[in-house]
Amino acid sequence: MDTNELIETLAADTRQPTAPLSFVWWGAAGLAIALAAVIFFATLGPRPDVAAAAETPRFLLKFVVTTTLGASAFGLARGLSRPGEDWRAAAPYLAGAAALLAIAAFVELLLLPHGAWSAKLVGMNSMVCLAYIPLIGIGPLAIFLLALRHGAPTRPALAGAAAGLLAGSIAATFYAAHCTDDSPLFVATWYTIAIAGLAVLGAAGASRFARW
Amino acid sequence: MHGNDEKELARLLRTAIAGDERAYGEFLRCAACLVRGFARRNVVQGGIDPEDVVQETLLAIHMKRHTWREDGPVMPWLHAIARHKLIDAFRRRGRRVEIEIGEIAETFAEPEPETVSNREIGRALDALTPGQRSVVAAVSVDGNSIVETAERLGMSETAVRVALHRGLVAIARRFGRD
Numbered sequence: 001m002d003t004n005e006l007i008e009t010l011a012a013d014t015r016q017p018t019a020p021l022s023f024v025w026w027g028a029a030g031l032a033i034a035l036a037a038v039i040f041f042a043t044l045g046p047r048p049d050v051a052a053a054a055e056t057p058r059f060l061l062k063f064v065v066t067t068t069l070g071a072s073a074f075g076l077a078r079g080l081s082r083p084g085e086d087w088r089a090a091a092p093y094l095a096g097a098a099a100l101l102a103i104a105a106f107v108e109l110l111l112l113p114h115g116a117w118s119a120k121l122v123g124m125n126s127m128v129c130l131a132y133i134p135l136i137g138i139g140p141l142a143i144f145l146l147a148l149r150h151g152a153p154t155r156p157a158l159a160g161a162a163a164g165l166l167a168g169s170i171a172a173t174f175y176a177a178h179c180t181d182d183s184p185l186f187v188a189t190w191y192t193i194a195i196a197g198l199a200v201l202g203a204a205g206a207s208r209f210a211r212w
Numbered sequence: 213m214h215g216n217d218e219k220e221l222a223r224l225l226r227t228a229i230a231g232d233e234r235a236y237g238e239f240l241r242c243a244a245c246l247v248r249g250f251a252r253r254n255v256v257q258g259g260i261d262p263e264d265v266v267q268e269t270l271l272a273i274h275m276k277r278h279t280w281r282e283d284g285p286v287m288p289w290l291h292a293i294a295r296h297k298l299i300d301a302f303r304r305r306g307r308r309v310e311i312e313i314g315e316i317a318e319t320f321a322e323p324e325p326e327t328v329s330n331r332e333i334g335r336a337l338d339a340l341t342p343g344q345r346s347v348v349a350a351v352s353v354d355g356n357s358i359v360e361t362a363e364r365l366g367m368s369e370t371a372v373r374v375a376l377h378r379g380l381v382a383i384a385r386r387f388g389r390d
Binding site for chain 1: 228231232233234236237240241244263266267270271272274275276277278279280281284285288289290291292293295296331333334337348351352353355357358373376377380384388
């Protein structure tokens, strides 16, 4: 097949519709949040004292951190799914959630007596956190990998890692409503490990699954 | 028209995505010229035919045309796809050098390059189902339109379009995920 024949062939195939990528990303995000909600309410559910907890700053801060991470990871994953897009411009926003959490952890260290540090860091739910953030996040990650596959990531591993952060932040947002360990020290340790696990999984998945 | 007119390329691609075959053909011809220049400049070692890179890039453009932002520039998008496909070609040749030697010899024996079998994409036709292959061959090699192909093969137009599309997807998949 010479190049002109190929061009005529491709031109004859214009009428097959393909969904615009931005539409696909927003649809994927909605679907991922719905799926995470279903898994969360079917397994853990919110903590019994959620109304009272919602008035404490430590509890609320968890959501500020996870949604900040989610918003920046969403921008990054979307940018990385388009060839030639300036995704580097979206990357620095990831530092926002990290900075928030670092400041909160620092303030927590100042507020707590020395002896309470390790108890707050270890908490009561570290194993539940490490099990359920990946469990709630794995379905959303699969959806985002499909979105990446529909796109055209020229750096698949990086795009997959961003998709993992996004899935992890959604899962962590739900999980935070269940967990009674509200200390930033706990969040900075266990949430980070759980979300990083999903990011690694996303990177490995996308480099196999989102090639084109 | 010269391909490096960003605005004209964007207009053609926008019209093409809306379903205009002629604009799409013109866009692809411009893109082919640009990518050919890029591939020839960058392929310095033997074993890779720049025209294969051109064809694989055109196929990728086609499969991923929905990743272009209609309000964004075309050239960086086009360049990123061409670069991705060039790297892919290097990687693929690096992995199966011994097969490649035979293919080079074959190309030397036949200086007339433009036949169905000796381009990478032409070879990928063999991987299609018989139905897809006859449709893709009728449109590409014989240069029939969708309507002519439908008449010749006794199929509906819709069936021809679907078979053509699936055939192209299968060919693209062969290059993308080996």
